Amino acid sequence: MHWLILAVLLWGAGHSWLASRQAKDLARRHLGERFMCFYRLVYNFFAGLSFLPALALFVWLPDRPLYRVPLPWAGLMVAGQALAVAALVAGFLQSDPAEFLGLRQIAGGCQRNDPLAARGGELIVSGLYRYVRHPLYTAGLVFIWLLPVMTVNLLALNLALTVYILAGAFFEERKLIAEFGDQYLRYQAQTPMLIPFLKRRRRGDESL
Numbered sequence: 001m002h003w004l005i006l007a008v009l010l011w012g013a014g015h016s017w018l019a020s021r022q023a024k025d026l027a028r029r030h031l032g033e034r035f036m037c038f039y040r041l042v043y044n045f046f047a048g049l050s051f052l053p054a055l056a057l058f059v060w061l062p063d064r065p066l067y068r069v070p071l072p073w074a075g076l077m078v079a080g081q082a083l084a085v086a087a088l089v090a091g092f093l094q095s096d097p098a099e100f101l102g103l104r105q106i107a108g109g110c111q112r113n114d115p116l117a118a119r120g121g122e123l124i125v126s127g128l129y130r131y132v133r134h135p136l137y138t139a140g141l142v143f144i145w146l147l148p149v150m151t152v153n154l155l156a157l158n159l160a161l162t163v164y165i166l167a168g169a170f171f172e173e174r175k176l177i178a179e180f181g182d183q184y185l186r187y188q189a190q191t192p193m194l195i196p197f198l199k200r201r202r203r204g205d206e207s208l
Contacts, residue, residue: 001156004061007054015047017170041102051175054157063153074148087128087139093128094135119192123180125187131196133187134172137165138194169193172180 017023028036069077098104128135144158173193176184192198 001061001152004054004057004153004156005160007057009159009163011051011054012160012164013165016168018043018046020155020171021175021181037106038102040105041097044102058153058157061153062069063151066150066155069148070114076145077148081143082145084146087135088143091128091135091139093131094124114165123176123183123187130191132192133193134169137169138196141165141194 024036024039027039068074092100096104098107132138141162144161147154147158173188177188180187
């Protein structure tokens with residue numbers, strides 16, 4: 001179990017570092033500005049490929065069941081997962097899929113190669129982003145924790161992914177503050193990070 005957690009956390013640490021400005025500046029210095037057109041695409045490819053060892057551990061390590069939720073509750077959990085998948089798709093489409101995948105940077109002549117520009121240079125506060133600042137993270141957490149069947153390896157994977165998601169949200173907040181400044185700080189004060197309706201809008205807040 002601990003090996004699986006360690007593998008996912010190491011993957012998350014590398015994944016997060018490659019998204020940092022330090023990693024991008026290093027790549028720019030050594031590989032050139034032209035390479036930065038492809039940085040996001042290479043980053044996504046590497047992120048998927050480097051997660052394979054953790055998946056291999058998940059399959060190969062000894063496992064045992066922890067619980068199985070009976071019907072009808074299992075059906076309700078699966079329905080919640082379906083809603084989470086719908087939210088993932090909606091949030092992904094709202095976040096400019098071409099830019100997220102790294103295709104727009106290539107087609108656009110590398111005018112925007114910074115992952116912070118994934119919102120097309122504008123801060124999105126509508127749709128799902130009206131209720132939480134990171135709807136993709138929220139949907140991902142809901143999906144993994146509503147699994148009606150839980151094993152030791154699944155629990156280890158879920159715990160590690162949860163730590164990674166929470167840490168990723170924290171570091172993304174810092175980058176978004178650097179990108180959007182006071183506009184994001186106002187949005188941050190008015191909108192919960194992950195849990196909808198956790199904060200209420202306060203009277204007198206300036207409009208975004």
